[in-house]
Amino acid sequence: xxxxxxxxxxxxxxxxxxxxxxxxxxxxxxxxxxxxxxxxxxxxxxxxxxxxxxxxxxxxxxxxxxxxxxxxxxxxxxxxxxxxxxxxxxxxxxxxxxxxxxxxxxxxxxxxxxxxxxxxxxxxxxxxxxxxxxxxxxxxxxxxxxxxxxxxxxxxxxxxxxxxxxxxxxxxxxxxxxxxxxxxxxxxxxxxxxxxxxxxxxxxxxxxxxxxxxxxxxxxxxxxxxxxxxxxxxxxxxxxxxxxxxxxxxxxxxxxxxxxxxxxxxxxxxxxxxxxxxxxxxxxxxxxxxxxxxxxxxxxxxxxxxxx
Amino acid sequence: xxxxxxxxxxxxxxxxxxxxxxxxxxxxxxxxxxxxxxxxxxxxxxxxxxxxxxxxxxxxxxxxxxxxxxxxxxxxxxxxxxxxxxxxxxxxxxxxxxxxxxxxxxxxxxxxxxxxxxxxxxxxxxxxxxxxxxxxxxxxxxxxxxxxxxxxxxxxxxxxxxxxxxxxxxxxxxxxxxxxxxxxxxxxxxxxxxxxxxxxxxxxxxxxxxxxxxxxxxxxxxxxxxxxxxxxxxxxxxxxxxxxx
Numbered sequence: 001x002x003x004x005x006x007x008x009x010x011x012x013x014x015x016x017x018x019x020x021x022x023x024x025x026x027x028x029x030x031x032x033x034x035x036x037x038x039x040x041x042x043x044x045x046x047x048x049x050x051x052x053x054x055x056x057x058x059x060x061x062x063x064x065x066x067x068x069x070x071x072x073x074x075x076x077x078x079x080x081x082x083x084x085x086x087x088x089x090x091x092x093x094x095x096x097x098x099x100x101x102x103x104x105x106x107x108x109x110x111x112x113x114x115x116x117x118x119x120x121x122x123x124x125x126x127x128x129x130x131x132x133x134x135x136x137x138x139x140x141x142x143x144x145x146x147x148x149x150x151x152x153x154x155x156x157x158x159x160x161x162x163x164x165x166x167x168x169x170x171x172x173x174x175x176x177x178x179x180x181x182x183x184x185x186x187x188x189x190x191x192x193x194x195x196x197x198x199x200x201x202x203x204x205x206x207x208x209x210x211x212x213x214x215x216x217x218x219x220x221x222x223x224x225x226x227x228x229x230x231x232x233x234x235x236x237x238x239x240x241x242x243x244x245x246x247x248x249x250x251x252x253x254x255x256x257x258x259x260x261x262x263x264x265x266x267x268x269x270x271x272x273x274x275x276x277x278x279x280x281x282x283x284x285x286x287x288x289x290x291x292x293x294x295x296x297x298x299x300x301x302x303x304x305x306x307x308x
Numbered sequence: 309x310x311x312x313x314x315x316x317x318x319x320x321x322x323x324x325x326x327x328x329x330x331x332x333x334x335x336x337x338x339x340x341x342x343x344x345x346x347x348x349x350x351x352x353x354x355x356x357x358x359x360x361x362x363x364x365x366x367x368x369x370x371x372x373x374x375x376x377x378x379x380x381x382x383x384x385x386x387x388x389x390x391x392x393x394x395x396x397x398x399x400x401x402x403x404x405x406x407x408x409x410x411x412x413x414x415x416x417x418x419x420x421x422x423x424x425x426x427x428x429x430x431x432x433x434x435x436x437x438x439x440x441x442x443x444x445x446x447x448x449x450x451x452x453x454x455x456x457x458x459x460x461x462x463x464x465x466x467x468x469x470x471x472x473x474x475x476x477x478x479x480x481x482x483x484x485x486x487x488x489x490x491x492x493x494x495x496x497x498x499x500x501x502x503x504x505x506x507x508x509x510x511x512x513x514x515x516x517x518x519x520x521x522x523x524x525x526x527x528x529x530x531x532x533x534x535x536x537x538x539x540x541x542x543x544x545x546x547x548x549x550x551x552x553x
Contacts, residue, residue, distance in 0.1 A: 013400040056520070114401065121397035124390045124495055132500050133522040151402055307526070 008034055012110055013117060018161045028165070030106040035113050036078075042116035044075025047276070049123035052130035053139050054278040065275070068286060072300040077112050079273075080266040082153045107161045110205045114152030137305045139277055142297055150267075152281050154261055162255050167248055267294040328420045329469055331413060344416035349381045350419075351427030355453075360431035362446045362505045370504045375514050379501045380426070384419055387497045391489040398485055401480050411472055411479065415486060418465025425457035446505045466486030467527050499523035 008031075011017050016030045051069035054062045089104055129142055270276070271294040278284065324347060326332070327339040360376030363369055392412075400410050436449055472479045498504075502516050511517065 010400070013397065014405050015403060092418040118394075118397050118401060118514070124393055126490065128493060129496060130391050130523070132496060132520045133525070134520060135522050135525040138522055138525055157401070305525075 002023065005038060009038055009113065009117065012113060014057050018107070018110060018164075026108045028103050028110075028161075031108045032109060033107060034111045035106075039109060039113045039116055040074045042072050042113065042120045043077055045120040046123050047071065047073030048124075048129040049120075049130070050143060050276055051278075052127045052138075053133075054284075056131060056134065062278075065278040065284050068284075069276050070077065070279070071252065074116070075120055076266070076270050076273050080262065080269045081112060082106055083269070084258070086263045087261060087305060088254075091254050091258060098288075103165055104162075104298060107158065107165060110161065111154045111158035114149045114157045118150035118153050119147060134278060134280075134283075135305075136277070137301045138300045141298075143277065151263075158260065159217055159255055162249070163252065167244065270294060271297070314324045324424070327376065328417045328424065329464060329467070331417065338359055341413075344413075344420040347420040348384050348423045352381035353377040353425035355423065355426035355433070356504070357502050358433045358437075359450055360506065361434060361442075361509065362443070368512045369506060372503070375512075379504060379514075381423070383494065383497050383501055384423065387490060387494045388416075390497075391486065392491060394553035395482070395486050399482055402482060404476065404478055404482055407472055407475070407479070411469065411482065414465055414472070416459045417468050419500050421464035422461030424456045425460040426453060428455065429453045443505065443508055446487050449504060450514045473503060496523050499526070 008017070012030065012035070034084065047070040048066065050073060051066035052067070054065035085105065085108060088108070089101060126142065126146055130139060133139055272290060273291070274286070275282075275285065276290050318416075322334050324343075326334075327343055331338065333339040354377070356376040357373050357381060359380065360374075362372075364373065395412075398407065399405055399411065404411065431519060433449060437446065441449065469479065469483060473483070499522075500515065500520070502551035503510070503513075506512060521533065
């Protein structure tokens with residue numbers, strides 16, 4: 001089982017499970033019962049390395065801090081997902097990019113797994129510095145830097161996958177509309193007869209238009225109907241392209257907004273769940289009082305580190 | 309029995325230099341994976357021994373020779389081991405997994421080239437030590453030798469990497485990522501594994517018997533103090549700005 005899971009993780013990292021052609025068909029081969037435990041495991045791995053800093057000083061309850069960090073890191077990512085997922089799903093539904101619930105959830109879990117896999121792979125670097133550095137602010141900034149690298153890679157994966165998903169839905173809907181239009185066009189006479197009724201949306205030309213004039217007065221009705229079908233097909237294709245472009249631009253806007261929300265919630269979630277590293281000057285505690293913000297803390301850490 | 313230098317050098321070129329430079333050993337066969345680490349161990353050890361031989365008036369100080377001979381290959385190999393998982397996963401994520409083997413063998417060849425260059429500079433280092441040089445001068449000399457060898461290693465790595473760079477532009481990003489990671493970790497590793505030359509008056513030890521510290525923080529403090537001195541203000545260890553919570 002473990003080898004199979006690692007194989008699936010490897011395929012995700014290589015991009016084989018979220019290939020463009022699969023996503024365009026709306027298929028996402030990411031099983032939650034595999035990738036959620038993988039996310040927890042990889043989060044624990046990075047958290048374990050992160051907690052090494054507490055071991056250096058052998059403070060009281062250093063092992064407790066290590067355990068707390070190991071548990072809290074996957075919680076940070078999964079809780080952020082839980083908080084932000086409903087907004088992404090509902091936003092998408094409201095603006096018409098109707099990605100399915102499960103598809104969206106799978107892509108988001110995949111992105112978290114990518115994030116944590118990259119972070120865990122950088123874990124040995126963090127562990128080395130944690131065990132060879134006493135400077136608390138340095139370790140804080142190093143963690144911010146490593147998680148930022150992992151986050152940027154993960155977000156690019158997420159945006160690529162979600163855009164492809166949105167495109168697949170837009171394509172599917174546009175194709176469906178085009179098919180309907182074509183089926184209406186099939187109602188045109190094949191062998192003579194009266195002028196066809198106007199086609200709502202596509203062939204709604206008035207009976208006096210040149211098409212119908214030619215059909216009723218001079219042309220063979222079969223040829224006229226063929227011409228009509230071609231005109232409907234061209235209009236349907238044009239409309240499909242416009243639909244896809246419109247949906248994509250809306251999806252991009254929504255995804256950008258959502259990514260900003262995700263980043264803000266994620267950083268604030270990290271702030272609420274602190275301490276992760278454990279300030280050497282303070283006693284171990286599971287959570288600190290809710291005050292200040294992540295960005296203010298990073299700014300202060302940079303001030304302190306660079307002596308500004 | 310006379311020393312057949314021509315034969316020895318020919319074998320050295322066939323079995324060591326050519327595989328490192330071209331990635332193909334005698335008969336065009338790809339060298340085994342352990343060839344580059346072995347070169348690092350041997351050539352790095354040779355330069356380390358030369359580096360640690362700056363001042364060996366006492367038997368105790370002579371211990372610096374084997375210590376440094378062990379630590380130079382350690383510096384390179386452990387730094388690589390620490391950076392490798394990150395490089396592997398990043399290569400996979402950016403879609404270069406198929407080329408990972410070729411890319412990493414180029415990097416390993418670069419490291420082997422660095423240590424070969426260092427090993428070849430060992431006699432120069434020993435000669436300069438023999439001529440008489442102060443501790444600060446020995447440090448500068450070592451830094452210069454490492455810088456020179458790094459240039460050679462980078463050239464070899466780039467030569468081996470070139471086909472990959474031509475194949476896919478993303479290899480540039482990964483090469484830059486590797487260099488950034490390696491330098492970042494390598495500087496701290498070198499700091500941790502001090503002393504290599506051995507400061508006079510300090511006890512001889514494999515690693516300094518003092519609390520662990522961070523190279524970047526130490527350099528930052530020195531720069532900050534220098535800046536204060538230039539400005540005419542008294543240097544202080546007290547951190548400024550608002551305290552971090």
